[in-house]
Amino acid sequence: MSIAAENRSTPSSPVGLHRVLDPVGASLPQAARRLDASPQLWDDEVRISIETLNLDAASYRQLSEKHSGDGEAVRAEVLDIVATRGKMQNPVTGSGGMLIGTVEEVGPGSTLGLSVGDRVATLVSLSLTPLVITDGLARWDGRSERVPAEGHAILFGRSIAAQLPDDLSPDLALMVMDVCGAPALVSRVVGEYAARGVSPVVAVLGGAGKSGSLSLAAATEAGASRTLGVVPHEREAELLRASGLADEVVVADARSPLGLSEAVAAAGGPADVTVVCVDVPGCEQPAILSTAQGGTIIFFSMATNFAAAALGAEGVAADVRMLVGNGYVPGHAAYALELVRGNAAVRSLFEGRLEE
Incomplete structure (x- = not known):
């Protein structure tokens, strides 16, 4: 059973300390080796249904060069990183990226101003965002930074997200917000x-x-x-x-x-x-x-x-x-x-x- 499931009655940390599995209590989520990415929410959290990941340029370049442009190998390593670490954090560059998706559930204590059904871009790095991928990245060829994906991500009490604008395509908005x-x-x-x-x-x-x-x-x-x-x-x-x-x-x-x-x-x-x-x-x-x-x-x-x-x-x-x-x-x-x-x-x- 996950820490999230076991400790639902314990207070959450607005910066996500309660999701750190390794080392427990010794680091913030970005520096942690592994996070609890289970879907159950603490009071101030938000769960996002993933639509697209956007890997940061330095991370994607490192992965692509490591595998000599072999998209299948890049995809396999991204899946392994997420499964192993509970987040997308390149172990060489330390960086991650961001994502867009739809708000699936909002904890009653969340102060992010989001509602179920909102389409949002997360403005915090994937290197600290609890993340689960459920489709094996089957629609991604591993040859671009934009990654179609299914799964979920968790936002903490002090995370940042912005609703996607109606007048720009989601992919364009994602590219802009990734470097905003x-x-x-x-x-x-x-x-x-x-x-x-x-x-x-x-x-x-x-x-x-x-x-x-x-x-x-x-x-x-x-x-x-x-x-x-x-x-x-x-x-x-x-x-x-x-x-x-x-x-x-x-x-x-x-x-x-x-x-x-x-x-x-x-x-x-x-x-x-x-x-x-x-x-x-x-x-x-x-x-x-x-x-x-x-x-x-x-x-x-x-x-x-x-x-x-x-x-x-x-x-x-x-x-x-x-x-x-x-x-x-x-x-x-x-x-x-x-x-x-x-x-x-x-x-x-x-x-x-x-x-x-």
């Missing part, structure tokens, strides 16, 4: 500069991607004087140039310290604000060298090594403020959705990715 923390934080940081009378130069590494394109739009809206979109090859450069989202498109390897910093400088840098949105490791030092003294770096990638970032900045005497994009800023989902609604270039990029 990035543009909101970029807007906040650029707005801080603007409030001091400074119009910063903003460089976005991975500017043609989901979080990158939204970050470019947010930077422009918040008062950036110049935006630089950094992409790894000419195909993405053509997409970004056609969109008009960046004042300058830079083709450079975000893992090359001198290559990136020289390319950014040639395009009008160094940047006052550098936003790292690429899902590959090794971008810490290049981002530091591409940022002006006294500038800000926002690391919005689960592939970031934060020890490398801190020690790398120290090693080159870089006076930069480094921020971890934690995925949550108040109002982040609504803000990202409004960017997509109001910016045809961003929406076009997102819709193009849906067709891939």
